[in-house]
Amino acid sequence: MGLADALLDLQDLTRRLRRECPWDREQTAQTIVPHTVEEAYEVADAALAVDDDKLVDELGDLLFQVYFLALLLEERDAGDLETVSRRVHAKLVRRHPHVFGDAEARTAERVRHRWEAIKTEQEGRQGIFHDVPGSLPALLHARKVQRRAAAVGYDWPDLDGPLAKIDEELAELRWSLARSGRPAPETEPDAAVVAEVGDLLFTVVNLARFVNVDPELALRATSRRFVRRVELAEALAADAGEAWTELSLEYKERWYEQAKGDLADGGDAVPRG
Template sequence: MGSDGPLAELRELTRRLRAECPWDREQTAVTIVPHTVEEAYEVADAARAGDPEKLRDELGDLLFQVYFLSLLLEEQDAGDLDDVARAVHDKLVRRHPHVFGDAEARTAGRVRERWEAIKTEQEGRSGIFHDVPGSLPALLLARKVQRRAAAVGYDWPSLEGPAAKVREEVDEVLDELERAGRPAPETEPDAAVEAELGDLLFTVVNLARFVNVDPELALRGAAARFRQRVERAEELAADAGEDWAALDLAGQERWYERAKAALGSAERR
């Protein structure tokens, strides 16, 4: 079987599912895209976990999404999988003149600069924030608009800038909280508090961008660590004959810190 055998088989399978499966027949691009986004996140989780077998499995799921959406294009006479592949091939060649042409780009930063310039000069995209999808998760949306601004020189010259801005925004949030206090449960937040918290989150994303940290993956990692520590704290308390959920905050915090230390020791081994 040729090297394109599995890909050809997947293409044929996609066509058959579209023709014969009642669920697949009803799908549109709008209904499929949420699954596409979900699969992309599962790929990210597998990559972050360093699990090659899981990554291979999740990449397959994401690849099927590409095949299915390409088939929907074909049904509309708007292109097919070959057109999708040809377009991205040509785009990657065009955006890498340092590989396929005479341009020079010796650093990753220079490659990014050239990438943005090519999109403007050769692809007719106008405006600093061209083609920024509003449907991006908020952390990734913030990073993308910050990158676009940085591409035209609107960026901090050193790490001290974004770090100081985070401290400034923390102080502004605390000032507003002191004024407004905590709202009653299930009521609308204070507008000024909401705005200042938004500014704080935006500046934290900017700091993350500045030190090459993906804010989405960093926050997901923090959430995973918190969940693991709480679950371990509950286990440790149960081993000692205590119900962690029934403890006061001081008691829960005591077990949480022990869980944090135990998990940290396990990670270092």
């Protein structure tokens, strides 16, 4: 069975599920989209884990989401899967004149600059921060905003800029914390501290963008490493007859460092921006 047959079979399956499955019949774009976002993150996890079999599986789940949402468009006479496919095909051809036309772009950076120019000049997008979805996770939203600013030349000339800015923002946060102190648990934080933490996070995202690291994926990878290390530290302590919850912070840290060494998880893929 070829690619065309496989894609048509999936389309037929999507239509049948929409007709015959009680759950699928009830769905709308609003109820499906959270699943779409979830599937996209699962694709990212599989890719970062370099798990090809899982990536094949998760890409299938995400592809089904595309088919289902396109079917909902068709039901509203607002488009269909063919419309979706032809529109993205035309868009990609239009945005790659260095491939399909006479334009030249010999570097990835030049391609990105031309991409932004085409969006403005040919697609009628207005303003520096056009089409930045408010629904993006905060780290990705910050990176996209920064990319938009960089596209019009508002960016650091070199790595020294964002590194120095991190030092500056961290100093301002320390000053605000010195004035307000640490708040009691479950109480509202000082407004100045909130602002300074936001500034520091925004600047760290800018540094990540500068070194081609995707901040969202990098933070998720770090969270996964932390979970693995703490779970192993707890297991190591238990094997030694010690209850993790009863250990002092000093002894927890010792087990954590041993777990960190045992895992030696430097093999994680580097999330790129």
